[in-house]
């Protein structure tokens with residue numbers, strides 16, 4: 001009954017997550033999950049933690065996890081913030097660092113949660129068009145702004161922007177916070193964490209959902225100057241003192257200890273991505289260069305929403321965005337080779353008809 005709502009609630013336009021179907025027989029290539037499970041060492045740690053200790057609240061500061069992240073990335077724990085998925089980290093970023101009255105800048109084609117957070121926190125924004133080949137053009141981000149955010153690699157394009165370009169942006173934009181959302185960086189990008197010591201207005205976010213195969217555990221983090229981190233801690237401690245439960249803190253920390261599993265599974269995804277790209281091109285798809293665990297592609301002659309519907313009939317779910325500029329594209333998550341087999345069997349069937 002909306003008459004009981006706080007007035008702003010009726011104007012919210014919430015994010016629509018990719019479908020999580022209840023049927024398990026489907027080939028699920030729509031939300032960029034990792035096809036390889038979490039490291040067995042992570043599962044062991046989580047099982048060990050799932051005992052009597054659950055009666056106690058977790059560490060509100062997630063110190064063990066912060067140290068694991070800090071050690072892994074060669075920063076100090078005071079430069080690390082952790083949250084319940086990087087979506088939560090981003091929410092606190094928008095609330096604590098972007099709510100300054102000036103427009104936030106991000107690409108017109110990007111992670112669709114950004115405008116949602118702008119709505120939630122009433123932040124004006126300006127969407128800067130990607131160029132014709134869907135690349136970010138750094139010189140377009142030089143206007144007056146209350147902050148800048150984009151994923152690198154970008155989503156849903158998969159395109160990676162060289163670190164030198166980010167540094168070029170930071171060298172001219174030093175009055176507002178620049179956030180690089182590196183949800184997919186482990187699949188072929190290069191992290192900007194190496195720049196945080198030189199640029200106190202740079203914040204880098206990452207997630208364990210994709211490259212560490214822990215989407216169900218909900219862990220993300222940010223790395224940046226301690227002053228930026230403190231703003232996030234203030235928001236977090238005014239919102240929920242315990243966003244990460246015991247299983248999440250311990251399991252996430254353990255994932256940074258199993259480097260060989262991490263590398264092996266990332267490399268398997270990267271190798272399968274390259275195979276997918278050639279097979280898609282052979283079927284007359286145009287594929288954007290991807291440094292992520294998905295490919296963004298369009299068929300030269302066939303309608304994207306019809307292809308998505310046809311794939312679904314064969315039990316293959318991909319993501320189609322009904323949005324300007326990209327409505328003829330499909331975003332397809334890289335799965336195991338056997339997932340690709342199902343995908344390409346279906347595509348071959350669909351493309352033979354007509």
Ligand SMILES: *Cc1c(COP(=O)(O)O)cnc(C)c1O
Nearest residue numbers: 085086087111151183207209220
């Ligand atoms: C998946 C994704 C996230 C969110 O990751 P979670 O940690 O699972 O909340 C953030 N940004 C981008 C660009 C993503 O694709």
